Amino acid sequence: MQNSKRERRKHKFSALIRALFIPFLFAAVLSLISAANGKAMIPNRSAFHNFVIYTAIVMLTTMALSINLNSGRFDFSLGAMALFSSLIAAKLTYAVLGGGPGSAVMIFVLSLAAGACLGLISGLIYVLLRIPPIITSLGVTLIYEGAIYTITGGRYVMEEVQNASMAAFSAHAVYALIIIAAVLGLMIYLFNYTVFGFNYRALKEGQKVAVHTGIKEIPNALACYAISGGLMGMVGFMNAARNTNINGGNLNFSSVGIMFTAFLPMFIGSYIGRFINTEIGFFLAALCMSMLNSCFAAFSNQINASAQAIINALLLLLFLIYLSNENLLRNVLQNTAGKRKAADHD
Amino acid sequence: MKKNLRNILSIALSCTLLIGALASCGGNGEPSAEKNQNVSGKNKENPATAEGGGEDRAFEAFKTGVLVADVSGEEALAFRDYYENYIAEQYPIEFLYSEQLEDAASERSAIEKFAAQGCKAIISFSGSDRARQIESCEENKLYYAVASGMLDDKQYEEHKDSPYFVAQIGPSMETEYNAGREMGKYFLEQGAEKIALYGAFIPNPMHVYRAAGVLSGLGLSYGGSDDKDAVAGQIFQDQGIKLEKVSGDQAELAAYFQGYGDTTTDELNAAIQAEPDAFISVGMATTFFTQQLNTSAVPFSDIDSFTSGNRKAMEEGELTYLAGKYSSSVGPVIAAVINAVNGHPLRNEDGSALSVSQDYQVASDLESFDRYFKADRGSSPIYDKNLLDQMIGQDTDLETFTKLVHNPA
Numbered sequence: 001m002q003n004s005k006r007e008r009r010k011h012k013f014s015a016l017i018r019a020l021f022i023p024f025l026f027a028a029v030l031s032l033i034s035a036a037n038g039k040a041m042i043p044n045r046s047a048f049h050n051f052v053i054y055t056a057i058v059m060l061t062t063m064a065l066s067i068n069l070n071s072g073r074f075d076f077s078l079g080a081m082a083l084f085s086s087l088i089a090a091k092l093t094y095a096v097l098g099g100g101p102g103s104a105v106m107i108f109v110l111s112l113a114a115g116a117c118l119g120l121i122s123g124l125i126y127v128l129l130r131i132p133p134i135i136t137s138l139g140v141t142l143i144y145e146g147a148i149y150t151i152t153g154g155r156y157v158m159e160e161v162q163n164a165s166m167a168a169f170s171a172h173a174v175y176a177l178i179i180i181a182a183v184l185g186l187m188i189y190l191f192n193y194t195v196f197g198f199n200y201r202a203l204k205e206g207q208k209v210a211v212h213t214g215i216k217e218i219p220n221a222l223a224c225y226a227i228s229g230g231l232m233g234m235v236g237f238m239n240a241a242r243n244t245n246i247n248g249g250n251l252n253f254s255s256v257g258i259m260f261t262a263f264l265p266m267f268i269g270s271y272i273g274r275f276i277n278t279e280i281g282f283f284l285a286a287l288c289m290s291m292l293n294s295c296f297a298a299f300s301n302q303i304n305a306s307a308q309a310i311i312n313a314l315l316l317l318l319f320l321i322y323l324s325n326e327n328l329l330r331n332v333l334q335n336t337a338g339k340r341k342a343a344d345h346d
Numbered sequence: 347m348k349k350n351l352r353n354i355l356s357i358a359l360s361c362t363l364l365i366g367a368l369a370s371c372g373g374n375g376e377p378s379a380e381k382n383q384n385v386s387g388k389n390k391e392n393p394a395t396a397e398g399g400g401e402d403r404a405f406e407a408f409k410t411g412v413l414v415a416d417v418s419g420e421e422a423l424a425f426r427d428y429y430e431n432y433i434a435e436q437y438p439i440e441f442l443y444s445e446q447l448e449d450a451a452s453e454r455s456a457i458e459k460f461a462a463q464g465c466k467a468i469i470s471f472s473g474s475d476r477a478r479q480i481e482s483c484e485e486n487k488l489y490y491a492v493a494s495g496m497l498d499d500k501q502y503e504e505h506k507d508s509p510y511f512v513a514q515i516g517p518s519m520e521t522e523y524n525a526g527r528e529m530g531k532y533f534l535e536q537g538a539e540k541i542a543l544y545g546a547f548i549p550n551p552m553h554v555y556r557a558a559g560v561l562s563g564l565g566l567s568y569g570g571s572d573d574k575d576a577v578a579g580q581i582f583q584d585q586g587i588k589l590e591k592v593s594g595d596q597a598e599l600a601a602y603f604q605g606y607g608d609t610t611t612d613e614l615n616a617a618i619q620a621e622p623d624a625f626i627s628v629g630m631a632t633t634f635f636t637q638q639l640n641t642s643a644v645p646f647s648d649i650d651s652f653t654s655g656n657r658k659a660m661e662e663g664e665l666t667y668l669a670g671k672y673s674s675s676v677g678p679v680i681a682a683v684i685n686a687v688n689g690h691p692l693r694n695e696d697g698s699a700l701s702v703s704q705d706y707q708v709a710s711d712l713e714s715f716d717r718y719f720k721a722d723r724g725s726s727p728i729y730d731k732n733l734l735d736q737m738i739g740q741d742t743d744l745e746t747f748t749k750l751v752h753n754p755a
Contacts, residue, residue, distance in 0.1 A: 046642060047619045154446055156418040158633070243611045245636040249417075249446055258606055293612065296596045300616035301589050301601060305609035 019276035019284065022268060024075050026288040030295040032270035039298045040135070041291060051294050052173035056180045057238050059286035060268055061262040063187060064231035066282065067224050069266070071131040075225075077122055078232050079258030080144035085229070086236030087246050090160040099163035104241065107166070111237040112230050118144065119229015123222040138253075145250050152248025161240045170241045179234065180283070187279045196223060262312055264316045265289045267323065403530035405738075407438035408467065411460030411488075413453055413479065415472040415547075417446040419633035421651035424673035425471065425494065433680055436731045448571050450475035454482045461486035467512070467683045469493050469676075473550050480505045483590075489686045492516065493679040494671060496657050497700065498551050505738075506698035512691060513682040513700035515751060519555045522649075523574055525669045525706045526556035526628060530563020532667050532710065534596060537624035537751075541597050544645075545587055545604030553604075554581045556628035556649055561587075565596035571608060606634060618642045632656050632665065640664050651705065652719040660715050668715065669706040672722035677729025678702070678751045681737035690740045692747055702751045728754050 034041045042048050061078065068075045089110035097103050126136045169175050191197040200211040200219050211217055235258070240246050265285035273281030292315075296308045305309070322329070401754055405677065416422040429441050442463060444456040460468060467489035470479055476497050483490035492514035497505070499519070505511050517525065533541065541564060546553040552576070558577040561568050568577045569591045581587060592599045601617035603610070614635055617625065625631070625646035632648045632655065639646045640663035647667035650656060659665035660700055682700055685692050691701055709715035722728045732755055737747050 043619055043623065046615070050615045050619075154417060156633075157478045158418065167637050170638075171641045245418075245634070297612060297616035297619055300603070300613060305607075305613065308609070 011092065015275040016076055019272050019281070022272060023284045023287055023291075026291050029049055030291050033296055036297060037299070041294050041298055043298065047294060047297065048279060049171060049173045049176075050297070051290050052180075053176045053238060054168060054293050055283075055286045055290040056176040057235055057242070058261060058265050058289045059180060060183060060231045060235045060238075061258065062282045062286060063183070063279065064228040064235070065259060065262040066266050066270070066278075067228045067231075068133070071200070071207075071221070071224065073126070073221070073224075074137060075122070075228065076137040076253070076256055076259065077140040077144060078228070078262075079255035080141045080148070081115055081118045081122070081229050081232040082236035082239060082258055083246060083255055084144045084148050084236075084238045084249060085111045085118055085233035086161075087151060087157060087248070088114040089233075089237065090157055090240060090246060091151070094160040099165075101165055103163050103165040103180070104169045105165075107161070107240070108234070108237045111233040111240075113233070115233020115236065116226045116230035119232070120222060120226040121224025122229065126225070127218050127221060141253055141255065145253070149251055151173040152246075154251075157246040157248055158244065161246060162244050166241045166244070169238075170244075176238070183231070183234070184279060184283055188277060189280065190227070190276065196220065196298045200224065261289075262330075264319065267316070267319055271319075271323065276306050293345055349459045355651040364579055367466070380562040405438055405684060405688055407440075409440045409442055409460075409465040410440055410467045410683060411449055411457065411463070411465040412443045413456055413468060413472040414444055415447050415461075415474065416579045416630070418635075419630060419650075420653040421633075422471065422669065423675075424651055424653050425676050428673045428676065429680070432674070432725065432727055432730075433677070436734075437680075437684065440682070444472070447472045447474065447632050448470050450478050453479055456484060457482040457488065461488055466687050467491065469679060471495070471685060473552070477501045477505060478506060480511050484508055484510050489691075491679050491682060491683050491686075493676045494704075495552055496703070502699075502701060506694075506701070508699065512686040513679060513702070515679045515682065515700070516680070517552070517706060518703035519551060519578075521703050521705055522552045522555035523559040523562075523578070525649055526559025526561075527563040528559075528708065529556075529626060529649070529667055529669060530560040533624045533626060533645075533647070534564055536624070536666075538645075539597055540600045540620070540622045540624075541615040542601040542620060542625045543587065543599055544617075544624035544625065544627040544631050544635070545602065546605050546627065546631075547606075548586050548628075551582075553628050554578050557581055557587060557702065560626055560628060561592065561599075564594065564599075566592050566594035566599065568592055602611055610634070614638055618644060618712050619681040632668075633661060636663060636665070652707070652709070652715060652722065654719075657712070657715055657719055660709070661712055666710060668709045670709065670747050671704070671706065672728060674727030675704060676724050677727065677734055678704075678737060678747070681747075684738050685742065692742060692744060695744065700747075704751060751754070 019234050030041050042051055064078055065075070086107070089107045092110055093106040097106060102153050122137065122140045125140060129136055185294070191200060199210070199215045202213070202215055203217055203220055207217060265282065265288070268288060269282035269285035270278065271281070272284050292312075296303055395717060414422060433439060434441060442460060442465060447453050447456060453474055457468055461662070465488060468479070468483050468491070470476065470490065470492050471494060473495055476492060480490050488510060488514065490510050491512045493516060495516040496502070496514045496518050502514065508738045543557070543560060545557050548554050550555060555578055558568070558574060558581055561577060562572065563575070568587070568643045569580045570593070571577055571580070580591070584591070586604050587602050589599055590601055600620040600622050603613035603617060618638065622644060625644045627635070627648040628648065629649050631639070631646060632650045635646070636655070636659050638661065643664060645664050649669045649672045652668070652672045656668055656670070660668065682692060694700060707718050709718065733750060734743065737750055
């Protein structure tokens with residue numbers, strides 16, 4: 001009994017170490033690179049605020065992307081949802097409060113609600129049309145981008161999101177920290193301790209079997225779309241606060257870029273999730289991305305935007321190569337160790 | 347029944363997708379589709395014979411296409427407001443605005459659309475490729491004028507004799523350079539040593555010359571040179587400013603970035619994290635970055651215009667220096683266009699296209715800001731109808747016109 005407990009504790013500790021390995025590796029390598037060049041990765045308070053807000057944005061986008069992607073539903077419309085929901089929220093809030101106190105809270109709540117509705121609409125279209133989700137999501141992206149363009153006339157929306165209330169959000173990390181904690185807690189609970197979560201995981205692992213056991217896949221898919229939309233609503237709000245505008249001129253899939261920021265953290269997060277909870281994995285992956293982003297900021301005079309994009313793409317490629325050849329790599333390492341042991345015996 | 351309902355729903359949703367896709371196609375529609383272009387012009391009750399420009403004068407009513415690269419900035423909106431809500435009330439002109447133009451191809455496409463819509467003239471606020479704009483206007487037999495800017499000298503020499511090229515009225519490259527230099531000098535005199543510079547939309551020539559001027563004002567050389575044209579030439583060649591090529595003892599360029607896109611917020615954050623003494627912009631910073639710079643308490647400057655947003659930034663925020671235009675400063679260019687369309691174009695003495703440089707006004711406090719801001723409001727602009735009437739008509743001579751451009755008061 002005692003031994004079993006000890007084993008379990010040992011196993012948990014080992015899993016924790018493996019889960020934290022990548023974030024620590026990122027922190028160590030990036031700190032070393034910064035220090036070697038006489039810089040700090042997070043040199044001041046302003047850099048810390050940016051670090052936390054960026055972590056929140058990446059974590060939420062990654063979660064929103066993975067909810068549907070893990071079930072085989074590729075959703076291109078996430079970026080358009082973020083923009084559209086924040087636009088609706090900003091316009092409504094400005095009409096009511098005129099940029100006065102409480103604007104940020106109202107935009108946040110409305111953006112979350114609008115995002116959930118837009119996600120649900122996207123899900124309904126998928127469910128009703130019954131064509132591959134990748135196709136419906138392309139159509140939904142165009143519809144949302146077209147609607148944004150029609151409302152804004154292709155202009156940046158600025159007045160509606162430039163006020164003291166929104167400025168306070170982006171100037172203090174505490175609000176983003178609260179969002180991270182709340183969303184993380186809620187997502188862990190929702191996907192691990194509720195009937196919805198159990199059904200989601202059953203459907204993810206084998207839809208046919210799950211449906212035969214009586215799980216209704218349509219309500220579950222719609223809920224996934226709504227949750228994903230709600231998360232993107234929050235991302236839209238945070239992007240609006242961070243950029244101090246909403247770009248109304250996104251056409252022909254140019255909003256898709258928002259979604260692509262989540263690819264690398266999604267793979268890293270899923271990998272970390274093997275050793276710990278998947279949602280925490282996404283959070284740790286977002287931390288890694290934010291560290292990388294902060295490091296880019298520290299070296300912004302040396303590494304320009306296009307070089308940063310290349311580095312990100314290379315990291316994604318390397319990680320995918322590793323994931324695809326993980327077993328092969330393990331076999332090679334084990335064989336080498338085995339041969340070494342045999343040589344030692346001889 | 348259920349199958350039919352599903353079919354109907356599928357068809358309805360497919361139609362919605364199709365409509366959405368078409369709506370999002372933006373500028374690629376048919377030339378006659380006015381849905382993508384905002385039309386204004388209040389004085390158009392009888393377009394063929396509408397009168398304007400004074401009791402004793404009758405002008406031909408006409409449509410003018412306006413090429414714009416900026417559709418959101420306060421300066422751009424102020425210019426548009428002046429044309430649509432003042433000029434269109436006073437003269438029989440209908441303004442058709444383009445979408446946000448990002449490259450030479452979209453400028454050319456917009457000109458072709460305007461031609462198909464019956465425009466007689468094009469006023470350009472977009473500078474991706476002005477030489478090609480003139481060529482497109484010649485092909486489509488449209489009068490062409492540059493507002494709030496100028497062609498570079500070589501381009502002007504090449505196209506100045508075109509009968510369709512009416513005028514260029516705005517700050518010359520020399521003026522742009524001097525505006526940048528004065529801005530740099532100002533901060534140096536204020537004791538700023540660590541500078542963050544925003545290059546706006548380099549290689550747009552006016553931004554190139556302003557940036558070259560800022561470096562000169564800060565006592566910095568670029569690529570080992572202090573010469574205006576040599577520095578501007580190198581910036582053109584580099585398509586931006588390379589920090590390793592900047593040298594000088596009086597100030598340090600701690601951060602530099604340009605353009606506006608997905609990575610701009612990160613670049614701005616990086617510039618703010620460098621803790622500069624001042625953030626100098628050669629354009630558009632007041633449009634995009636005012637809130638972040640105010641929040642970070644970084645004193646900043648820009649070359650923009652005298653608008654209410656900039657007044658607020660100067661009164662309550664960190665905007666400490668503004669070299670600007672006022673909204674009706676684009677009035678003379680419409681006067682030149684009216685003259686050309688009505689058959690009496692005003693040309694230089696050698697017959698070339700009119701080229702008049704406009705200076706910037708500088709404000710470094712609220713009092714100097716209000717001198718221009720308050721004098722140029724809505725229904726009583728500096729270039730009001732009385733003043734413009736002196737610039738319009740057969741009797742107007744080059745000397746009077748130029749004098750009024752330089753000194754409207």
